[in-house]
Amino acid sequence: xxxxxxxxCAVVPWLVGMVLLFLTADSLAxxxxxxxLWRAPDHTRLVFDLTADAEHSxxxxxxxxxxxxxISDIKLAAGFDDLDLENTPIIGIxxxxxxxxxxxxxxxxxxxxxxRSFPLQANDQxxxxxxxxxxxxxxxxxKTVADVVTSQGPHRDIVVAxxxxxxxEDPGAIGPNGLYEKKVVMAISRELKRLADSEPGxxxxxxxTGDYYIPLRKRTDIAREHRxxxxxxxxxxxxxxxxxxxxxxxxxxxxxxxxETARYLAERENSADLVGGVGSxxxxxKDKILAGVLLDLSMTATxxxxxxxxxxxxxxxxxxARLHKRHVEQAGFLVLKSPDIPSILVETGFISxxxxxxxxxxxxxxxxxxxxxxxxxxxxxxxxxPLGTWVAANSVDGAERVYVIARGDTLSGIAARHNVSxxxxxxxxxxxxxxxxxxxxLRIPPI
Ligand SMILES: [Zn+2]
Numbered sequence: 001x002x003x004x005x006x007x008x009c010a011v012v013p014w015l016v017g018m019v020l021l022f023l024t025a026d027s028l029a030x031x032x033x034x035x036x037l038w039r040a041p042d043h044t045r046l047v048f049d050l051t052a053d054a055e056h057s058x059x060x061x062x063x064x065x066x067x068x069x070x071i072s073d074i075k076l077a078a079g080f081d082d083l084d085l086e087n088t089p090i091i092g093i094x095x096x097x098x099x100x101x102x103x104x105x106x107x108x109x110x111x112x113x114x115x116r117s118f119p120l121q122a123n124d125q126x127x128x129x130x131x132x133x134x135x136x137x138x139x140x141x142x143k144t145v146a147d148v149v150t151s152q153g154p155h156r157d158i159v160v161a162x163x164x165x166x167x168x169e170d171p172g173a174i175g176p177n178g179l180y181e182k183k184v185v186m187a188i189s190r191e192l193k194r195l196a197d198s199e200p201g202x203x204x205x206x207x208x209t210g211d212y213y214i215p216l217r218k219r220t221d222i223a224r225e226h227r228x229x230x231x232x233x234x235x236x237x238x239x240x241x242x243x244x245x246x247x248x249x250x251x252x253x254x255x256x257x258x259x260e261t262a263r264y265l266a267e268r269e270n271s272a273d274l275v276g277g278v279g280s281x282x283x284x285x286k287d288k289i290l291a292g293v294l295l296d297l298s299m300t301a302t303x304x305x306x307x308x309x310x311x312x313x314x315x316x317x318x319x320x321a322r323l324h325k326r327h328v329e330q331a332g333f334l335v336l337k338s339p340d341i342p343s344i345l346v347e348t349g350f351i352s353x354x355x356x357x358x359x360x361x362x363x364x365x366x367x368x369x370x371x372x373x374x375x376x377x378x379x380x381x382x383x384x385x386p387l388g389t390w391v392a393a394n395s396v397d398g399a400e401r402v403y404v405i406a407r408g409d410t411l412s413g414i415a416a417r418h419n420v421s422x423x424x425x426x427x428x429x430x431x432x433x434x435x436x437x438x439x440x441x442l443r444i445p446p447i
Contacts, residue, residue, distance in 0.1 A: 030054055031077040032103065035093075037084065038168040040212035042138070044088040044113075047120075047169050048105075048130040050074065056130055058117050065109040069117070069132060074103050089113050089134055112137060126169075155390035157203040158381050160196050161223035163233040163335065164189035164206065168213035173238035175351035175360070182211065184360045185234040188348060191370035192234070199378065201390035216334045223341055229386055230309060230377060231343040233335050236360050238352035245353040246324030247369075249314040250345040251306040252337060253330030305342035308384070313346060313376030319430040320368050321349065346373055375427060379445070405440045418444045 034049035048071070055072040080093040091108040098104045113134040120129040164186040166172035172181030189206060196204030205226045207219050214222070223231045310328035317323065324347070336343040348369050349356035359365045385392035403414060411434045415422045422434065428445045436442075 030074040032071065032074055033077045035078050035080060035083060036169060037088070038212040039087050039210065040168075040214070041209060043133050043135040044090065045168065045212065046107075046132045046134070048132070049078075049126065050128040050130060053119060053121065053128045054130070056117065056119070058115050058132070060112070060115065062112070065112050067107040067109060067113065067115050067132075067134065069105040069107070069130075070098065071103045071105070071130065073101050076103055076105075089136065107134075109134075125171075129169075155201075155393045156388055157201055158230070158386065158389050158391055159203050159205055159226055159228045160192075160377060161205050161207055161226060161228035161231045161341070162189045162192050162196075163219050163223070163231060164208050165233055165235040166213070167208050167211055170213050173236065173351045175236075175238070175357035176354050177357070177361075179351060179357050179361050181236045181238075181351050184236050184351065184366070185348070186211070187363065188236075188366045188370050188373075189234050191367050192232070192374055195370055195374040196377075199374070201394065202378070202381075219335055220338045220341070220343075223338065228341050229381070229389075231336075231338060231341045232373065232377070233333070233343070233345040234348065234373075235345060236348045236351045236356075239350050240352075242352050242354070244324070244350050245356050246322045247314075247317045247349050248324040248329055248347040249310040249317070250329050250331050250333060250336065250347065251310045252303055252343065253332055254303070302339060302342050305384070306336070306344055309342055309377060309380040310344045312380040313344060313373050315430070316372040316376035316379070316427075317346075317369070319427065320372050324350075371427075379428070382445070403442045403444050405436050405438055405442060407438050409436065409438075411436055414442065414444075420445060 030050065030052045032048050032050055036047045036049070038045045038047075048069075050071075054074050057070045059068050060066065061068065075097070076095050080095075083093070085091070089110050091110055093105065093107055095103060095105045114137060116133045116135065118131055120126075120131055122128050164182070166182040166185070168182075170182070172185070174180060186208070189208075193204030193206050196202040205223070205228065207222045208214050219233070220231065307328050307330075314323065314326075314328055318326070328344075331345075333345050336345055349360050351357050351360060381389075381391050382395045385395050403418070405414070411425060412422050415425050420428075424445060425431070425442065426434070429443055
């Protein structure tokens with residue numbers, strides 16, 4: 001009996017093994033298990049989610065225009081019906097197995113495109129992916145001299161480039177209740193642009209205008225194309241400790257991160273380039289030493305401006321939000337590395353903190369945040385207006401005024417005399433009530 005039992009013991013695993021072998025042949029075949037699509041201003045991005053890394057190739061066909069994507073040794077386990085093809089060059093997507101084990105996907109196109117594709121390896125958010133970008137073939141638009149001249153004017157606006165972090169296939173941090181950082185920061189950024197555009201002498205430019213990803217270096221390039229005076233990146237990140245809370249303002253650190261939180265966040269932000277695609281490599285045609293010296297000089301001046309504007313923004317935010325740190329932090333965020341544009345990164349709060357996640361999702365809180373950020377920016381530029389700007393022409397000696405309260409003064413009287421609202425005075429001085437005292441110094445915002 002003992003012998004029989006032992007021989008069964010030997011046979012059972014073998015049987016199980018054989019059954020598994022039959023199952024795995026089919027169930028472990030590689031699949032395309034999801035397809036996502038984003039429309040950016042100059043291209044359309046398709047992301048195929050794969051169960052494992054796979055070889056692929058692309059080719060285009062004309063009359064009618066098509067793009068063919070061949071993926072080796074894979075099956076399709078996803079549909080294309082839910083993709084929103086509106087405003088994209090794609091009319092429809094078809095697929096068929098090829099030579100039994102490969103997959104062919106055909107994109108029917110309205111017009112020719114410049115395709116580009118690359119694989120992305122699995123990270124902590126996604127598995128292996130294949131990215132196919134369809135770049136629009138630009139129609140050349142020629143600017144007339146009149147267009148260029150009228151857009152300048154005698155006193156130019158101060159241009160604030162507003163960079164809503166993440167976007168597209170990079171959702172950023174995800175808070176409780178599935179709150180996406182990319183959505184929260186887009187809402188705050190839009191509000192910031194609205195405030196800048198409605199302020200005389202200022203103009204807001206959104207670096208990302210919709211839900212699509214932009215590589216980090218491209219973000220600073222966009223700011224430079226718009227001749228931005230300031231670059232503000234808006235975030236609401238997560239931290240491993242859910243009790244971490246408060247808003248922060250970062251400027252670039254020459255030597256890297258200055259605190260554990262800063263380092264963690266910096267790594268997180270920089271790795272976004274891996275999430276979103278290729279990080280471009282910069283090559284310079286200048287003499288290396290000269291370029292290095294110039295860059296260093298410019299970087300030093302830019303960094304000191306970044307710290308000053310960061311401090312104004314942090315002070316304003318301290319009036320309405322809890323702060324994580326009371327000073328401008330410095331970290332090696334790639335997006336802050338413009339040598340010529342003062343740049344700050346505003347962490348509006350921790351989306352990983354349940355209380356802050358609730359606030360960040362609230363549109364009136366988003367408006368208050370945008371208002372505080374913009375008030376800080378405005379204060380900085382009125383104290384140091386760039387030459388040739390409307391603000392330089394309209395500020396009093398380039399500095400804000402200070403009023404010392406005398407006996408008999410009322411806040412409404414002071415406000416009326418200086419042509420500002422009581423609300424502006426309160427906000428500008430971080431006051432919570434209209435009670436004032438003799439000798440108190442009030443900062444009067446310009447205009
Ligand atoms: Zn972020």
